[in-house]
Amino acid sequence: MPAVHLQLIETAQNGPQDDLPQDAPRLRIAIATRDMKSLNAHFGSAQRFAIWDVTPHNARFVEAVAFDDVSDESGAHQTEGDDRIGPKVEALAGCNLLFVLAIGGPAAAKVVRAHIHPVKLLNPESISSVIERVQAMMVGNPPPWLRKAMGVKRSMDFLDEDD
Numbered sequence: 001m002p003a004v005h006l007q008l009i010e011t012a013q014n015g016p017q018d019d020l021p022q023d024a025p026r027l028r029i030a031i032a033t034r035d036m037k038s039l040n041a042h043f044g045s046a047q048r049f050a051i052w053d054v055t056p057h058n059a060r061f062v063e064a065v066a067f068d069d070v071s072d073e074s075g076a077h078q079t080e081g082d083d084r085i086g087p088k089v090e091a092l093a094g095c096n097l098l099f100v101l102a103i104g105g106p107a108a109a110k111v112v113r114a115h116i117h118p119v120k121l122l123n124p125e126s127i128s129s130v131i132e133r134v135q136a137m138m139v140g141n142p143p144p145w146l147r148k149a150m151g152v153k154r155s156m157d158f159l160d161e162d163d
Contacts, residue, residue, distance in 0.1 A: 003065050003091035024055040025138060025150045028062065030092045030116070031127055032100040036064060040124040043103040043111075044084060049092060050127055056138040059131045065091045089114050096149040099130050117149050 031039045032046035041047070051062040067088065085107045092098060098111055098118045111118050121130075137146050 003067055003087055024057070025152060027054050027096045027134060027138070027146075027150055028052070028094055029054055029097045029099060029130070029134060030065075030095040031130055032098070033127065036127075038124050038126050039099050039101065039121060039130050041101060043088070043098070043100045043107050043118075046088075046100070049088075049098075051092075051095065052127075052131060054131055054134050054138070056135055059135070067091075085110050089116070092116055097134070117145060 029052050031050045031052070032041040032043055033039060033048050033050050034041050034046070036048060036050055047067055049065045051065060053060045053062055067084075089107075089110045092111075093114060095116050098116050100118060100120055101122075101124065103111070103118050103120060108118050137143065138150070142150065142152070
């Protein structure tokens, strides 16, 4: 089950591929999708992942990764012994966060071992809403798991306070 990577081609009309600020914190996120419009798929049954680079105030589509042979939503493989998790995890290399509707324990463990933080949402939502959610978390004081994904160390401001 090889992954197919689809990217936008840079032209005079759409400008440079990397127009995000270089000094801003950046996350690469993967979103499990059936239609490239919404987060609406389970990890195992996702035929596509939309990959985006996100900064606190901007976002840029990087690529779509597509798979032909996927598990059904119950997690059952069509053929015993097929590894549908490994190729997906490999295709998402370089991503910091993975947004899914559901992910099984063994798949989540492989994703975490690849240094990708899985985020399970309860309901489908648009890709733009997922991006806005990430941007809102990046601004100000991100939660510890997000700081880790961003590679940002938290300053120990409280140590500098006078008694």
